[in-house]
Amino acid sequence: MWLFFHKLASPKYFYYLAGKLIPWLGALCLSTLLVGLYLGLVVAPPDYQQGESYRIMFVHVPAAWMSLFIYVLMALLSGINLIWNIKLADVMAGSSAAIGASFTFLALATGSLWGKPMWGAWWVWDARLTSELILLFLYLGYIALVSAIEDRRTAARAGGVLILVGVVNIPIIHYSVEWWNTLHQGPTVTKFDKPSIHLSMLLPLLVMAAAFKLYYLTVVLMRARVEVLDRERRSAWVQQLFGRSG
Amino acid sequence: MSGLTGAFHALLKRDLVLAFRHRGELANPLLFFLMIVTLYPLGVSPEVELLRRIAPGVIWIAALLAALFSLENLFRTDFEDGALEQMLLSAHPLAVLVLAKVLAHWLVSGLPMLFLAPLLALLLAMPERAIVALVLTLGLGTPLLSLIGAIGVALTVGLRRGGVLLTLLVMPLYIPVLIFATNAVTAAAAGMPVSGQIYFLAALLVLALTLAPAAIAAALRISVS
Numbered sequence: 001m002w003l004f005f006h007k008l009a010s011p012k013y014f015y016y017l018a019g020k021l022i023p024w025l026g027a028l029c030l031s032t033l034l035v036g037l038y039l040g041l042v043v044a045p046p047d048y049q050q051g052e053s054y055r056i057m058f059v060h061v062p063a064a065w066m067s068l069f070i071y072v073l074m075a076l077l078s079g080i081n082l083i084w085n086i087k088l089a090d091v092m093a094g095s096s097a098a099i100g101a102s103f104t105f106l107a108l109a110t111g112s113l114w115g116k117p118m119w120g121a122w123w124v125w126d127a128r129l130t131s132e133l134i135l136l137f138l139y140l141g142y143i144a145l146v147s148a149i150e151d152r153r154t155a156a157r158a159g160g161v162l163i164l165v166g167v168v169n170i171p172i173i174h175y176s177v178e179w180w181n182t183l184h185q186g187p188t189v190t191k192f193d194k195p196s197i198h199l200s201m202l203l204p205l206l207v208m209a210a211a212f213k214l215y216y217l218t219v220v221l222m223r224a225r226v227e228v229l230d231r232e233r234r235s236a237w238v239q240q241l242f243g244r245s246g
Numbered sequence: 247m248s249g250l251t252g253a254f255h256a257l258l259k260r261d262l263v264l265a266f267r268h269r270g271e272l273a274n275p276l277l278f279f280l281m282i283v284t285l286y287p288l289g290v291s292p293e294v295e296l297l298r299r300i301a302p303g304v305i306w307i308a309a310l311l312a313a314l315f316s317l318e319n320l321f322r323t324d325f326e327d328g329a330l331e332q333m334l335l336s337a338h339p340l341a342v343l344v345l346a347k348v349l350a351h352w353l354v355s356g357l358p359m360l361f362l363a364p365l366l367a368l369l370l371a372m373p374e375r376a377i378v379a380l381v382l383t384l385g386l387g388t389p390l391l392s393l394i395g396a397i398g399v400a401l402t403v404g405l406r407r408g409g410v411l412l413t414l415l416v417m418p419l420y421i422p423v424l425i426f427a428t429n430a431v432t433a434a435a436a437g438m439p440v441s442g443q444i445y446f447l448a449a450l451l452v453l454a455l456t457l458a459p460a461a462i463a464a465a466l467r468i469s470v471s
Contacts, residue, residue, distance in 0.1 A: 082464075137418040144414050148405055157468045158401050162415060165397055165461055169419050172450070176422035180429065 009088050011228045012237045018221040025221070029214035036211050040204035047201075053117050060110040062209040063103045066216060067135060070100035074142075075167035078160030088224075090156035091231070093163070094146060095223035099216055101139035108132055127181035131174045138166045152231060253338045254346045261350030264323075275316035275355050276362055282308035283366045294371045301370035302380065302431035308366075309359055309384060310420055313391040314413060316355040320347065320396055321403045325470070330403075334470055341459035344466065348389075348396050348459075356388035372435065379434030379444075383427035386447040393451075393458040394419050400465035422450065 008014060040058035047054040077093040080086055111129060112122045123129070142159050149155035232238045265272060286304045287297060324330040324347075333343050363384050367377045398416040402408030430443035 134418050141415045144411055148411055154468060161465045162401060172422050176425045180425045
């Protein structure tokens with residue numbers, strides 16, 4: 001068991017393992033995505049209040065889940081990197097940032113598209129929307145910091161501290177924003193009733209969530225693989241891989 | 247123990263003396279604070295009713311920006327002349343030393359804002375009962391801004407152009423402070439009780455006082471190494 005982790009943490013082994021996993025994960029992602037879209041767009045019945053436009057939820061909700069999931073995962077990886085100094089953890093954290101930011105943006109964009117017919121406005125200062133926007137700022141801050149520091153290891157460690165500070169702050173930000181909004185205006189818009197969602201709608205939602213997770217795994221491994229190559233470009237195995245000696 | 251408190255006091259005194267040797271720079275954040283507030287009546291409207299309504303937000307956003315810009319140089323000179331490295335190497339826990347620096351910084355840049363704020367409140371036609379709440383929230387909020395901001399400064403100290411980056415990193419973390427503080431002032435202006443918001447700010451301050459020094463110390467070790 002420990003031996004496996006030890007091997008996994010070696011860049012060379014990771015590079016080959018990731019290379020083997022990517023096609024499988026990619027194919028699995030594509031098939032779940034197709035099934036999820038079919039269930040969501042064709043099989044699921046239209047909502048009795050929102051008609052067809054609720055279907056954007058099948059993209060919106062998993063994207064919003066992913067945006068939080070990736071941030072927490074990055075915090076975990078950064079913690080691992082800061083404590084045990086495992087290179088691969090910071091490679092994974094760094095590779096996740098852009099994907100997390102994209103999911104956050106996707107959640108905001110689809111939310112805004114949904115909001116136009118439902119609320120009659122592209123943007124409403126709703127508590128959830130606002131905290132999602134702040135999450136996007138946190139992601140962008142992390143990316144800006146990491147790209148501003150030249151030395152990769154220092155950048156990863158500095159970014160790790162920022163992410164950990166952010167993860168302590170996220171609940172505070174979220175609840176303060178929620179509180180701010182409820183004081184300013186009552187909830188004028190009825191939201192989805194989570195527990196009462198029907199199975200025919202819940203199933204595609206879960207399938208789509210699985211597809212998004214698989215997508216994240218595929219892409220993060222691809223990005224991490226390139227990052228590993230770039231960092232190890234002076235090591236013997238990379239030189240050998242590309243047929244150059246010395 | 248006396249060694250540690252001695253070091254704390256020595257560092258505090260040193261930073262205060264350094265600040266008073268550059269008295270001109272001390273006034274800059276305050277002028278900045280004043281000028282941003284002045285821009286609002288010019289840019290939005292001089293109408294008293296409107297100004298009174300937006301006043302808490304205006305003053306707090308100005309305070310936030312002023313705190314951010316004054317923070318930029320918190321570790322800069324020490325980093326450049328090597329004093330920061332000596333602090334890192336010293337036998338005392340870095341978190342405590344860092345706390346001394348943040349405290350010194352707050353005394354010269356945050357505290358004066360508390361005295362200037364009532365004046366600005368009058369400029370924006372804020373009712374008197376809200377002014378007490380404003381000063382109270384600034385008293386609890388500005389040290390909080392200094393502590394959170396110092397984490398960002400510590401992360402960017404080694405970079406040549408850290409200014410804009412610092413804003414990007416720290417702004418999202420300032421949002422809860424802004425929300426609770428402006429809400430307290432608005433509530434006070436409407437004659438409502440504000441103890442809830444004040445307690446919340448106090449709780450956040452305690453949380454920051456316990457956690458932020460450790461984060462600042464960790465960030466400094468990464469940036470300087």
